[in-house]
Amino acid sequence: MKYFNYIDDEKLDEIFYKRPQEFDKNTEKDILKYSLGAFLYVPANKYSQIYKSVVNQDKHPKPLAICLEDAIGEFGEKEAIESLELVLRDLSEDVFGKLENLPLIFIRVKDQEQLKKIKDILIRNRDFITGIIIPKATGVLLKAFIGILDSLGLRDMYVIPIIESKDFIYKEIKEAYFREMYNSILNHKERVLGIRIGLTDVLGMYGVRRDKNFCIYDNLIATSFIEDVINYLNREEVDIPISAGVSELFNMDDEIIRQTYIKEIMLDKYHGFVGKTVIHPKQIEIVQSLSAVSYEDYMDAKDIIDNYHSEIGVKKSSSGDKMNEYKPHYKWAKKIMSLSYVYGVLREGVSYDALIGASM
DSSP, X not given: OOTTTTSOHHHHHHHEEEOOOOOOTTSOHHHHXXXXXXXXXXXXXXXXXXXXXXXXXXXXXXXXXXXXXXXXXXXXXXXXXXXXXXXXXXXXXXXXXXXXXXXXXXXXXXXXXXXXXXXXXXXXXXXXXXEEEETTOOHHHHHHHHHHHHHTTOXXXXXXXXXXXXXGTSTTTXXXXXXXXXXXXXXXXXXXXXXXXXXXXXXXXXXXXXXXXXXXXXXXXXXXXXXXXXXXXXXXXXXXXXEBOOOSOOOTTSHHHHHHHHHHHHHHHHTXXXXXXXXXXXXXXXXXXXTSBOXXXXXXXXXXXXXXXXXXXXXXXXXXXXXXXXXXXXXXXHHHHHHHHHHOEEOTXXXXXXXXXXXX
């Protein structure tokens, strides 16, 4: 995969100081973990949508989550599993061998029993499936899922836990569950590619739904939850990116929705999140474009990395409007350099609007 590969070379040169680079499921984890960007969910029973999403990677490259959980009706599991098996078989026979850019493909399963039900599908398609997404994850479930994958000989398959259950919300119990999750992730760090949060489920517990006039950071329930997730899991020793929560508002032709969505993504980044789950193709280009690195951030990050072991600890930034402090800014700088590989670096003076405009 390579982001923005649908933009012609001349336009790419106008926009990018440093172009995005290719990656795939076998790319080293320290790069791959930052590559999830706009993560599109597709129901497993939507054969045509899954097929087209893979075939159209040259036009709209994005990781793909094939969902066997919330996107499937209560009595639709059998049909969804059969559809998943069929579409992966057809893609394997007709498409995967011919595509230059394979997407990162993940399967979102409902529970441990369902994971066992699809074991043969996973084994047959192990060369094409990057990982398993664990909804309503806990530390215990994370360990159990990895144990099942290991028992199937799928030790190279990643997992992505989604934190979205009441265990991490209710004040009287959440601390114990966060500690358990923290320890479980540390114990299986090499297998956890990313961490996701389920804001729709969290708000739903309190009978709240998103409103197009507000971004998620205007909601006290969400901000309390986000603060806990960052505090417990966005730590140096964990070193696994956390992705921001999905928004069901996708009509980007509505200026209020569009501007609120952009504001929310900028706040996601400011709070340390990387990427964002998307529910509709209209959200993809905005999330991917806002994941690119600005020229100023790249030059600051490069300065910090290059001078980290020098005799000085602080220096004026290249823009001349702030100080680069090498020790406290080092973790940020490493993240920026990884993001620059995946999403590229904008030219000096080029805004995100230019990239979004070229992508839409």
